[in-house]
Amino acid sequence: MTNTDVPGTKSDMNDTTTDDARTVGSKTADIHRPPAPIPFHRLLSVEARKLFDTRSSKIMTVVLIILVLASITGRGVVSGPKLHTLIGTAGIGFGTLLPVLGILTVTAEWSHRTALTTFALEPRRRRVLAAKCLAPLITAVVASLFAVLVAVPVTAVTAAVQDVPATWEISPLALLGWTGTNVLVVATGLAVGMLLLNAPAAIVICLSTPILWAVVGKLGATGEVLTEWFDLNTTATPLTAGDMTGGDAARLAVSTIFWIVVPMTAGVVRVTRKEVS
């Protein structure tokens, strides 16, 4: 109550006549101020909220949290209190669920036709897309941090319960690289999703490529070279391990351009030009 009353009395003192004319039928009409373009941080908080405000996304978040807890604890019991190993275990679930999160984020507006509302409120579509991509990328970093936060106590407890010394060694570079890999995984989902604007197709492509590469890698020398340069799982392995060489960096760059930069650029062009209906 006090919140809405305070600005009212303030503007009454300033210009009573104009305010009276405008407030007919509406108590808070004095919040009308010259509209300013929507700032980016507002788009970002809206898109971040959209990640977790539907029934399906809530279910997915719960599944992700349970998966992290269960896989890290399970691995701790089986493999012993090794922090680096336990953190890496969470990556297996991330590799499947995070690209799906990315895909659903960019395709939902089209499958549910909410693009009609979103792009009517903010016609600068590239800004919306930027916010839409940034939100799940930040989520990937948060999810990685969460895995670390879970792995540390699990390592300590496992060591205590099994009565063996805990292995805490983990290079900061490897931890950073692992987080970076999770970010790349989300980015792949975003890029493929934005290019296809069709969730089922994008999910099938993202989840079946590891199997596909396993086959291609066995197709002689050419297959090996292809996998070495274009399979993001293979090229990101040195990044995860935290021991990149110059050649590794080049291979990672090539696969990133192929799986993320190119499809995302094409996707942005497609969404910007698309007729919304």
Place this chain on the structure above:
Amino acid sequence: MIEFSHVSKVYKGVKALDDVSFTVGAGSVTGFLGPNGAGKSTAMRILVGLSRPTSGSATVLGRPYTELDCPGSQVGTLLDAGAQHPGRTGREILTLGVMMLGLPVSRVDEVLDLVGLTGRESRRTVGGYSLGMRQRLGIGHALLGRPKALILDEPANGLDPQGIQWMRELLRGFSGSGCSVLLSSHLLHEVEQVADHVVMIGRGRVLIQGTVDELRRGRSLEQTFLELTANADRSTA
């Protein structure tokens, strides 16, 4: 003010809109009337920049919609009440709108009140809403930013007679304060009940426009409507 100026749209070789020109003045509720597929939705999407015209231009409040600063706080739009994520609650959809426009969260309850959705209904997911409830939610969403112009595509669809009565009161009050309203419908009696001006289109062309009283000219608006749409069909066939 809403203005269409010689807007044409060609879709895959078919003329969806053909030289459409009309104006919705301040304080007017203009009914955009035509059979299904006449081009009403296409025209409205062009108006808010979701689709590009092949030629011609459309403006809202004197400027192309996409060039307005934060258009959602000046122009309210409802283009398809069914276009919502079914897993989101009504309240959540309004909250996202309020966040986007930078309005206080209290506006959500004000608008729910205005469109007659109860607190309990607002906490249910939209997937379980009736079409009438979705229309109310969509109209509420359009009203969030206290706009000076309203663009509503088939807003009366799915509303019961009480709902249409409610919408008439709402829009009359709205235009009474100098705002412009453009609403489309394929049902004549809906438009007759709500609008003061009518623009009839058929096969992408404006067939006739004027005040509801002018167009009646001693006979029923329905007669005029049916004759004109039949003629339009014949001339293009």
